[in-house]
Amino acid sequence: MQTQPVEEQREGGREVCQSLEIRKNTYYDSVTLMLMSKEIKKMEGVREALIGMGTELNKALAVNLGMGDERIQALNPGDFFIAILWEKEDRMTKVIKRVDELLHEKKPSSALDYRPVTLDSAVKHTPDANLALISLPGKYVFEEARKALDLGLHVMLFSDNVSIEEEKQLKELAREKGLLMMGPDCGTAIINAVPLAFANVVRRGDIGIVGASGTGTQEVSVMIHKLGRGVSQVLGTGGRDLKREIGGIMMIEGIKALGEDENTKVIVLISKPPAPEVAEKMLQAAKDSKKPVVVNFIGGDMEMIEQYGMVPGLTLEDTAYKAVALSKGEAVKDMLGFMMSEEEIEAVVRRETKELKAGQRYLRGLYTGGTLCDEAMKLLTDAVGPIYSNIPLEEGYRLENVYRSYSHTCIDLGDDLFTLNRPHPMIDPSYRQERLKIELEDETVAVILMDFVLGYGSHPDPVGEMLPIMMEGKQKRQEKGLGTCFIASICGTEQDPQNLRKQEERLKEAGVVVMPSNAQAARMAAKILKRIL
Incomplete structure (x- = not known):
């Protein structure tokens, strides 16, 4: 392990140093290591963390994160490394100890452990x-x-x-x-x-x-x-x-x-x-x-x-x-409406539009599911006009810069553009958190539309990961005199590990409009947008 200063530091001229630990011919699963990087980044004094195997993708990511150490570039795909940027004091010893704890956490023994x-x-x-x-x-x-x-x-x-x-x-x-x-x-x-x-x-x-x-x-x-x-x-x-x-x-x-x-x-x-x-x-x-x-x-x-x-x-x-x-064995009928009554729908629309100010007119959809995003755009386009996206319905509405929304925008965050060098957003919602902060800074935004996908493989608490960002952003916007309408749908059951009912309750308690399906969530967003356009 070696520690060395890196060049110019990003915030207020504070010195940031880089430390690196390399373990040759030591393999760990990439998704496990990606989630571990996120955990280590939460440690006090750690500015950036990258824990991974010496793949070409991880080498490129190290450069992008300001950790372009030649020793990382010389690694083989079977080599394991821990790289951090830290400030004020050397945190590497604590980081390595925590990484080893995470790597060797004991799980209940099982015949399936082989x-x-x-x-x-x-x-x-x-x-x-x-x-x-x-x-x-x-x-x-x-x-x-x-x-x-x-x-x-x-x-x-x-x-x-x-x-x-x-x-x-x-x-x-x-x-x-x-x-x-x-x-x-x-x-x-x-x-x-x-x-x-x-x-x-x-x-x-x-x-x-x-x-x-x-x-x-x-x-x-x-x-x-x-x-x-x-x-x-x-x-x-x-x-x-x-x-x-x-x-x-x-x-x-x-x-x-x-x-x-x-x-x-x-x-x-x-x-x-x-x-x-x-x-x-x-x-x-x-x-x-x-x-x-x-x-x-x-x-x-x-x-x-x-x-x-x-x-x-x-x-x-x-x-x-x-x-x-x-x-x-029953007759087939179209289901293209709401499970709510007209009176209930109108009450939601009135409540969600009363705090929206002049100039707030746009929708931002932040989806972890590509097909859910695609379906929402089809329903919304018929009601409010074209939707810009990284997976547009028509090529003319493809975002020039996928990292910045324009007009009405829906983003498939599971697209390859966003999952390069990071887990799928259903596993790790970090980028959706970052993107939500950006959208909430836009004073023209009226409605935020999101999916939450439960089940095996997904994050153990997708709602819990997003709620603090949602509530903090809403509070800041209220201080500016802006309203914020959050609409969500949850794809899951009460038998899922995350429990549908508990996830729904937390969103509703926070004032989020929770709809029973992706289609109904898009239709509700359309009704609110049509009221203010």
Whole structure:
């Protein structure tokens, strides 16, 4: 370990020094280390902290954080390092002690504690396993996924940064072997009641889902649960599966699997609008299943869906309502309104607009779920006009600078632009906290719209992480004579580790408008904005 001063210091000329600890050939999981960096940064006197492996991404991040030490640049991907910037006094000894405590925290012993270091040893240890969940840097994925398929394992591929050519090869191999290859960038699945990656605790039932959208699939499964029904299987495909280059290989295989599953009565398909020729293949496979199918193309071609005899889902919530109706043998109806009465809606609109001042006219949506962001923009555009975004509905409304909002703006914070070198915002909301502070400084902002996604894989207290920033910002704006309307929806159940009811109560106690679905939250935001525009 060495300590050395760094160049010019950023605040008030105070001296800031850098310390570095390197441990060669010592591996730790990257997500664990990212969360650890956040924990160490909270320590008194620590200005910046980076704890990680010597990957190229971490080397670049070190430079961006002002820690461009040549010793870091010389590290290999298998080398572990701790780098901090500190002020006033050397904190490195305390930092190292705390890092070691976090690394060696004892967890309850379990038969599941065995962690094989290779896929082959894992298969030998658990010969009855039939599925491999793979989460590796993209450049290592292809060989491991292919090996898993060759071993006869279904694959859920959580990793991103896999080329589309490699994805196609893997999915073609899986199809030849009669296996599922979910992903890459597959965020959620529930197989035989076992949740994988990001997933909610929902009851078992007779509705099967195949989704090319992670949070979209979660929203539908949660709404099905809230409506008193359950899911048989939830199969993720990865977001690119319905692109022309892939051809919907895994969506079609998923439909076939659910079609043959005796526990599945109704099938739900979720994706962004596919290429027309891919949509036709997918819908024909759905028709061949001989089961009732609800299809949500999230703004895609409704007529094509109906031509194939499928039921179109108009929103994620509407999709869940229709699937539940089919499951119960009831008539299918559109769900495009509110669960609240007109009087209750009007009371909310009056309350939320009374403190807004002239000049406050814009919406800012800060989403952890890309599909939830996309759905909200579609609903809002119809009501208040174009929405700017990093994932715009039309290319002309793409933000020139994704770090600064303009007019009405909705941001998908889970986009690759924001997750480079940091965990997904559902795991670590640090950047959403930073972005919220920026939005609350804008005196033209009237409405802040946010999602909170619960379940396995997500932060243990997403509401608790955001509430202090929300309340502090609201107080500062009140002192300036500005109103602030917060609207939220929570994707989760009371059985989730974070507990839906407790998360809702804390938001409501803080004066946040909590709506029962993402679609209803967007509609409420639209009603408030239309009142003040």
